[in-house]
Amino acid sequence: MRGNEFLDKMELIDPSYIEGADVMVSKKKSVLIRLGIVAACLAFIVFAGAKILSHENKKINSDMPMLSVSEITPTMGYEGYTAYDISELVNANPWNEDFKLSTLPVYQNTFNYDENNFESGVDLDKIRKFILEIANRAGLDENNLTVTYDTPDEEEKQKIIDKFNSAGVTVPKGYFTPTKLIINSQGIEIEADSSMTATVHFEPALTVPSEYNFTHFSSYNDKCDVAEYLKTKYKSLIGIENPQADIFGGDYNIYGQQQYSVGFFEDGQDKTEKIINYNFNRVTFANDDDGKLFIVRICQPDLSVKAGDYPVISSNEARQLLIKGNFITTVPYEFSGEEFVEKTELIYRTDKNEKYFMPYYRFYVELPELKQEDGLKTYGIYYVPAVESAYISDMPVWDGSFS
Amino acid sequence: MDDNIIVDLFLMRDRKALEQTSKKYGSRLRSISYRIVDDYQTAEECENDTYMEAWNTIPPHEPKNYLYAFLARITRHISLNCCRNRSRLKRSAFIVELSEEIEQCIPAPDDVECRIDDTELSYAINSFLGRLSEEKRNIFIRRYWYLDSVTDISKRFGLSESKIKTTLFRCRNELRRYLEEEGYAL
Numbered sequence: 008m009r010g011n012e013f014l015d016k017m018e019l020i021d022p023s024y025i026e027g028a029d030v031m032v033s034k035k036k037s038v039l040i041r042l043g044i045v046a047a048c049l050a051f052i053v054f055a056g057a058k059i060l061s062h063e064n065k066k067i068n069s070d071m072p073m074l075s076v077s078e079i080t081p082t083m084g085y086e087g088y089t090a091y092d093i094s095e096l097v098n099a100n101p102w103n104e105d106f107k108l109s110t111l112p113v114y115q116n117t118f119n120y121d122e123n124n125f126e127s128g129v130d131l132d133k134i135r136k137f138i139l140e141i142a143n144r145a146g147l148d149e150n151n152l153t154v155t156y157d158t159p160d161e162e163e164k165q166k167i168i169d170k171f172n173s174a175g176v177t178v179p180k181g182y183f184t185p186t187k188l189i190i191n192s193q194g195i196e197i198e199a200d201s202s203m204t205a206t207v208h209f210e211p212a213l214t215v216p217s218e219y220n221f222t223h224f225s226s227y228n229d230k231c232d233v234a235e236y237l238k239t240k241y242k243s244l245i246g247i248e249n250p251q252a253d254i255f256g257g258d259y260n261i262y263g264q265q266q267y268s269v270g271f272f273e274d275g276q277d278k279t280e281k282i283i284n285y286n287f288n289r290v291t292f293a294n295d296d297d298g299k300l301f302i303v304r305i306c307q308p309d310l311s312v313k314a315g316d317y318p319v320i321s322s323n324e325a326r327q328l329l330i331k332g333n334f335i336t337t338v339p340y341e342f343s344g345e346e347f348v349e350k351t352e353l354i355y356r357t358d359k360n361e362k363y364f365m366p367y368y369r370f371y372v373e374l375p376e377l378k379q380e381d382g383l384k385t386y387g388i389y390y391v392p393a394v395e396s397a398y399i400s401d402m403p404v405w406d407g408s409f410s
Numbered sequence: 411m412d413d414n415i416i417v418d419l420f421l422m423r424d425r426k427a428l429e430q431t432s433k434k435y436g437s438r439l440r441s442i443s444y445r446i447v448d449d450y451q452t453a454e455e456c457e458n459d460t461y462m463e464a465w466n467t468i469p470p471h472e473p474k475n476y477l478y479a480f481l482a483r484i485t486r487h488i489s490l491n492c493c494r495n496r497s498r499l500k501r502s503a504f505i506v507e508l509s510e511e512i513e514q515c516i517p518a519p520d521d522v523e524c525r526i527d528d529t530e531l532s533y534a535i536n537s538f539l540g541r542l543s544e545e546k547r548n549i550f551i552r553r554y555w556y557l558d559s560v561t562d563i564s565k566r567f568g569l570s571e572s573k574i575k576t577t578l579f580r581c582r583n584e585l586r587r588y589l590e591e592e593g594y595a596l
C-alpha cells in the first residue's frame with residue numbers, strides 16, 4: 008500500500024470522530040497573549056472610565072428588540088462581480104456617502120421556516136389579495152380568474168401519504184401547506200409566493216418595437232431607452248406612482264459579455280423613504296433570448312411589523328468593522344485588506360431567510376487572487392450591519408471558514 | 411428536518427430529500443470540498459455530485475444515525491478524486507504532499523494493493539484513534555480526513571504551527587508502531 012491509498016482509506020474513520028473533529032473548539036491562548044489581554048482590558052477600563060466621566064453615556068432604547076444577523080446562504084456560487092473597473096458596476100441606489108442618517112427603520116420578516124424547514128405562518132389571504140391586485144394591474148379581470156395553489160391534487164397527496172406510511176412515518180406537518188398562488192389566464196401566468204414576490208410570465212413573450220434593443224447584452228444606453236419605453240407601456244403593471252429607472256449590473260460573464268438589467272422603484276419624499284422604496288418596492292423586467300419581454304417580477308416584502316427606528320453607524324465606522332472581521336459574506340477568500348475596498352453602498356438585505364429586514368453596508372472588495380491577465384477583476388461582496396452594534400445580539404465575526 | 415425523515419424521503423425516492431439535505435448540510439459539505447479542491451466552482455460540483463451519489467446509494471444504505479458523516483465521506487472521496495483527475499487544480503500537488511506524509515504511517519510501503527479488507531483496516535484505524543487524547547485525535551483527523559493545512563489547524567486549535575507539526579509527526583509514528591505491533595500488513 009502507498010500513501011495515496013492510505014489517504015483514501017482514512018474515510019474509514021468512525022463517523023462520530025469525524026463529527027467530533029468538526030466542532031469548533033475554544034482556542035487556547037498562550038500566557039503572553041493572556042497577559043496581553045489582561046493589560047488591554049485594564050487599559051480599556053481606564054479609557055472607558057475616562058470617557059464615561061467626560062461624556063454622557065449613550066442610552067440604549069430597551070423597548071426595541073435586539074436584532075440578529077441572519078446566516079448568509081449562498082445559492083449559486085458566491086456573491087462577486089467581474090469588471091475591469093469598479094465604475095462599471097452601476098445601479099440607481101439613492102444612498103450616497105453624503106447622506107447623514109441617524110436612524111433607519113428595521114422591520115421584522117413575517118415569513119418563517121418551521122423546525123422541518125417548511126414555510127410557516129403563510130398568510131394565504133394576504134397573498135391572494137396581492138396576486139389579484141397584480142392580475143388587475145396586468146389587465147386581467149379579477150372577477151373571472153381562478154386562483155390555484157402549488158399543492159398536489161388529492162390523488163397525488165394520497166400517494167405521498169401512502170409512501171410515508173409504508174416507511175413507518177407520518178407526513179411531516181406542513182408538507183402540504185401551500186406556499187404559492189397561481190393564476191393562469193390569457194397567456195399570462197402569475198405566481199405569488201409568501202415573500203410577497205409576484206412573477207408574471209408572458210406566454211408567448213411580448214414583442215418590443217424594433218427600435219429598442221432589449222437583449223441580454225444590450226449596452227447601458229440601450230437599456231435606458233428600453234426602460235423609458237417599458238415605463239410608459241407597462242405603467243399600470245409597474246403600479247408605481249413615480250417610477251425611477253434602475254439600470255443595474257455592468258459585470259461581465261465568463262464569455263466577457265457585459266450585462267445590465269432593467270428595473271423600477273418608487274421615488275420617496277425624503278432620504279429614508281427613497282432608501283426604503285429602492286429596497287422594498289421594486290419591479291424588474293427580463294427579456295428572453297429573442298429580445299422579447301418574458302418576465303416581470305414585482306417585489307413588495309411585507310413591512311407591516313416594524314421593529315423600530317434604530318441608530319445607524321456611518322460608512323467609515325462600518326469600514327472599521329469590516330477590517331476587524333465583523334462581516335458576513337459568501338466570498339470563499341480571505342478579506343484582502345482595506346486597500347482593496349473599492350465601493351460602499353447602503354442596502355437592506357431582503358432575502359426571505361432574513362429574520363429582520365435591516366440595513367447593511369455593502370462593500371465591494373477586489374479579490375486580487377482572481378485578477379485576470381487582461382485586467383478583468385473580481386469584486387467580492389461583504390456585508391457589515393449598519394445598525395449600531397449595541398443592538399446586534401450576534402455581531403458576526405469571520406472565523407476563517409467559508410459558508 | 412430530522413435526519414430520520416430525510417433518509418426516509420431518500421428511501422421513498424422523494425426529491426424533497428435532496429432539497430432538505432442541501433438546506434441542512436449543503437454549506438458544510440461545500441466547505442469540506444472547498445478545503446480539498448481550493449476552487450469554489452469545483453467544490454459546488456462536488457457538492458452536487460454528493461447528492462447524486464447519496465441518491466444512488468440510499469437505499470441500500472440507510473444512514474439514519476450518521477447522515478452527515480455519510481454525506482461528508484462521499485464529498486471527501488469525490489473531491490479527492492477530482493483533485494487527482496484534474497491536474498489543473500493547484501491542490502493536486504498538496505494531495506501528493508499529504509499522501510507522502512501519511513505514507514510514513516505504513517510499516518512497509520509498497521505498490522501492492524491493501525492486503526486487508528476495509529472492515530479490518532477500519533477497526534485498526536479507529537482503535538488507534540480511540541487511544542489518542544481528544545485533541546490529538548482531532549488534529550490528526552483535521553489533517554488526514556478534512557485535509558486542512560497546518561496553518562488552518564493551528565488557527566482552529568489556537569496552537570502554534572510547530573506544535574501542530576510535532577503532534578502530527580508523533581501521531582504518524584505512533585500509528586506506524588501500532589500497526590507493526592498489532593501485526594497489520596497493509
